[in-house]
Amino acid sequence: MSLEITCTRNEADKKQISRCKETIENSSDSLNAISKVLSLAGSEVRLKILFLLNIENELCPCDIADILEMSVPAVSQHIRKMKDAGIITSRREGQTLYYSLVKSEHNVLNGIFNSISTKKKTA
Amino acid sequence: MSLEITCTRNEADKKQISRCKETIENSSDSLNAISKVLSLAGSEVRLKILFLLNIENELCPCDIADILEMSVPAVSQHIRKMKDAGIITSRREGQTLYYSLVKSEHNVLNGIFNSISTKKKTA
DNA sequence: CTATTATTTAAGTATTTGCTTAAATAATAT
C-alpha cells in the first residue's frame, strides 16, 4: 500500500486532482450503491432475469429455470443476491414464490431496460 | 447439467415460457453486449473512473491513481479492460496517455451517469 | 401422519477477479 506521490510530471494539475477527489467524495454513497446494482445486472444470467421480470411482471424460480435452461438452485442463488440487494421482492401463492422488480423512479435499471434492443426476426 | 422438466406445477404457463424464451433469444446479442458493459461499470473502482472521465473529459492513469488513492498498475489494469471492451480510448501526448470515454448516443453508460447523485456539502 | 412439489440452503469446487510486486516498454532529456 504505497501512497507516495505517483505522478510527478509537470503537467499534473493539482487543482484538478483535488477537485476530482472532492467530486468522488461527494458522490461516494451514490457510486457505492449504483456499483452494487450494476454488479448484479452485470451478470448475463441476472440481467436476463431482471429483463424478464420487467416484461412479465412476475415469475417463479421454476419458470425462470425453464426459460434460461439452467438448474433451479442456480437460479435461486441469483435471486437471493438480488433480493438481498433490495432490487426484487417476492409474493407467495401456495408453494410457489413469485418474484418481481422493486420499482423506483430514480432507478438505474430503467435506463438499462430501455437500452436492450430486440433483434428483428430473420426467418 | 440436468435439463429435464423442472417445473411441473399446474399453473405453469407453457405459452408464457415459450414466449419468454423467444424474447431472450431475440435480445440475446444486446443482452450479451450490455451485460459486458455493466460488469465493467459494476466495479466501484471502474465506475469511479468512468464517472471521472465523463466529468473531466480525459485523464491519465497517473492522475486517476492519485485521485482514487490506489496504485498505478491497479488503475492500468482496470483501464485495459475498459479499453479492450471499447468503452474508453486513449490519446498520447509525450510520455502521457490520456484516456477518455468513447461516446455513443445509445450508450447504457449515459443513463448510469445521470443516476449518480451528488451529496450536498454538510460542512 | 406421509408423500409430493417448490424452493432454499449448504458444501464442494473450478474459474474469475483484483490486487501486489517486479520487470518490460516507450518517450523524453541529458
Added chain:
DNA sequence: ATATTATTTAAGCAAATACTTAAATAATAG
C-alpha cells in the same frame, strides 16, 4: 549512449463468483 518518467505487462496469490449435487424447509394433498 544513459537516466528519468509514464505506463503497461507479467506472475503470484487471496478473495469472490457461479456453478454442481445433496440435504433442509415449507406448503399442500391424500
